[in-house]
Amino acid sequence: xxxxxxxxxxxxxxxxxxxxxxxxxxxxxxxxxxxxxxxxxxxxxxxxxxxxxxxxxxxxxxxxxxxxxxxxxxxxxxxxxxxxxxxxxxxxxxxxxxxxxxxxxxxxxxxxxxxxx
Amino acid sequence: xxxxxxxxxxxxxxxxxxxxxxxxxxxxxxxxxxxxxxxxxxxxxxxxxxxxxxxxxxxxxxxxxxxxxxxxxxxxxxxxxxxxxxxxxxxxxxxxxxxxxxxxxxxxxxxxxxxxxxxxxxxxxxxxxxxxxxxxxxxxx
Numbered sequence: 540x541x542x543x544x545x546x547x548x549x550x551x552x553x554x555x556x557x558x559x560x561x562x563x564x565x566x567x568x569x570x571x572x573x574x575x576x577x578x579x580x581x582x583x584x585x586x587x588x589x590x591x592x593x594x595x596x597x598x599x600x601x602x603x604x605x606x607x608x609x610x611x612x613x614x615x616x617x618x619x620x621x622x623x624x625x626x627x628x629x630x631x632x633x634x635x636x637x638x639x640x641x642x643x644x645x646x647x648x649x650x651x652x653x654x655x656x
Numbered sequence: 657x658x659x660x661x662x663x664x665x666x667x668x669x670x671x672x673x674x675x676x677x678x679x680x681x682x683x684x685x686x687x688x689x690x691x692x693x694x695x696x697x698x699x700x701x702x703x704x705x706x707x708x709x710x711x712x713x714x715x716x717x718x719x720x721x722x723x724x725x726x727x728x729x730x731x732x733x734x735x736x737x738x739x740x741x742x743x744x745x746x747x748x749x750x751x752x753x754x755x756x757x758x759x760x761x762x763x764x765x766x767x768x769x770x771x772x773x774x775x776x777x778x779x780x781x782x783x784x785x786x787x788x789x790x791x792x793x794x795x796x797x
Contacts, residue, residue: 595718595728596711596714596715596718597711597714598695599695599698599699599702599714599715599717599718599724600699600709600710600711600714601699602695602696602699602700603699603700603702603703603709603714604703606765606769606771607692607693607696607761607765607769607771608761608762608765608766608771608772608773608777608781609777611692611758611761611762611765612758612761612762612780612781612784615758615784615787615788618788618791634793634794634795635795636790636791636792636793636794636795637791639787639790640787640788640789640790640791640792640793641787641791642787643783643784643786643787643790644783644784644787644788646783647779647780647781647782647783647784647787648780648784649780650776650777650779650780650783651776651777651780651781651784653776653780654774654775654776654777654780655777
């Protein structure tokens with residue numbers, strides 16, 4: 540059994556969409572007050588949850604073909620997008636360990652691509 | 657109680673909370689891995705039922721396919737527990753534990769779906785596990 544590139548692309552697209560979920564939840568959580576109303580009317584939280592849901596739909600479609608040992612680790616690319624947005628939107632520092640971690644993940648993803656054909 | 661013993665008591669308390677967080681995250685990685693196996697099983701069933709699965713049939717399947725539904729319910733539970741754990745734990749210590757999910761998913765896929773773990777695949781998964789572990793380390797620059 541092989542894993543089609545189309546499935547890999549679906550997982551990576553899903554991880555990209557999901558990373559916006561993280562950004563929106565973080566932005567939304569920062570504006571919360573202690574009331575149920577402030578949770579329900581918080582559009583950032585709402586869209587954040589929708590983004591997570593949509594990324595899951597992409598992951599399910601991806602898994603209709605291919606192998607989980609390749610597709611699941613690809614989800615780790617979500618860390619790359621999230622760190623980019625954290626720097627861009629929240630000005631969180633990109634430390635040397637974050638660079639190293641992302642570098643290792645990218646080489647790992649490349650190896651998975653090599654093993655998947 | 658003197659300040660010294662009070663400090664010692666608070667420190668012990670913090671240690672206990674961190675330990676609990678660590679155990680909780682470890683538990684989350686196990687539930688998370690099982691949820692991925694259920695999701696993969698559900699997606700395979702979906703592919704047998706629908707000739708050309710689309711985003712819409714995948715979305716509908718998440719509610720109508722018992723494997724997908726159970727998989728995402730379990731995933732939700734592990735996500736909520738994870739948030740609770742992240743409140744009390746040190747993130748730098750938790751990342752390497754979170755990365756264990758990739759190990760469990762690989763091992764379970766190997767034994768349940770008979771997927772290969774040879775060569776580049778083993779190397780790729782190992783690099784990703786180490787990479788996620790390194791992400792959480794504290795460094796100023």
